[in-house]
Amino acid sequence: MNKETILVIGACGQIGKELVVALRVKNGHDNVIAADILPQENLPAETAPYVKLNVLDAQALEALIVDQKITQIYHLAAVLSAKGESNPTLAWDLNMNSLLSVLDLSVKHKVNKVFWPSSIAIFGPDSEKINCPQQGVTEPTTVYGISKAAGEHWCKYYFEKHGLDVRSLRYPGLISYTGAPGGGTTDYAVDIFHHAVQGKPYTCFLSKETALPMMFMEDAINATLQLMDAPAENVYIRTAYNLGALSFTPQELAAEIKSHVPDFVVSYAPDFRQAIADSWPSSIDDSAARTDWGWKPAYDLTAMTDVMLENLWVLQAD
Secondary structure (H helix, E strand, O other): OOOOOEEEEOOOOHHHHHHHHHHHHHHOHHHEEEEEOOOHHHOOHHHOOEEEOOOOOHHHHHHHHHHOOOOEEEEOOOOOHHHHOOOHHHHHHHHHHHHHHHHHHHHHOOOOEEEOOEEHHHOOOOOOOOOEOOOOOOOOOOHHHHHHHHHHHHHHHHHHHHOOEEEOEEEOEEEOOOOOOOOOOOOHHHHHHHHHHOOOOEEEOOOOOOOEEEEEHHHHHHHHHHHHHOOHHHOOOOOOEEOOOEEEOHHHHHHHHHOOOOOOOEEEOOOOHHHHHHOOOOOEOOHHHHHHHOOOOOOOHHHHHHHHHHHHHHHHHO
């Protein structure tokens, strides 16, 4: 088997940090190059091999692909849903034009595989709310969701027209203890844990009854690796696969946390993100992923809460 040289763009983000670690365990540390816009001197030494990259600089991206003989690209850089609404033009520019550059250069330089994440943000007010199907109605209400919906079809186009093996998942809200959230509508489900371990009350920006699809980061990383390892003939969907694991409300998550932190106080003050959340499904039908390449999550709400609190308490003590 030929050695893979993997480039992870957006490596300093919420997903990127953990995906880089997992890819290095699997493929060898020096075979996975992390890239992001942050200066290297601001990052831990173990981030290396690392390249400072503005993904909108197509010439710099091409030089990196050629110089490092890149065989796989994981393109994670994006402006997320809530942050994107404050600057829609920037969100569209980064989310869409960077993807097109990655796709074009991957074809030009014969990159073996590309991973690009989509999102439940592609769904909208008329999408099915319970067990939203793989072919559910897509009518995004944010520029982030619009870019993801368009990007899915660009991925399929490059697969069909150019034979590029590009694969994608529709991530739900992702929950991790390793870094701060990046400006998404599901960020409350990370922030709430930090407040709990710090002994601070938390004011949630969504209503207590708002159920949304969620996932522990370890499951998301495993799903990503599993999809990318699947034989090409098993990857039947070339837009993006629905991916599900958990569905809960802020009130349900707060109750689970309170079983460990009885004095934790949570209040609710919905803001502009409530309208975004209301447009999304409350649960996802991911049967296609389960059938095609054997996806199955490992964490339920209780297991996720246990791991989140345990690790955040350790990090706080340090």
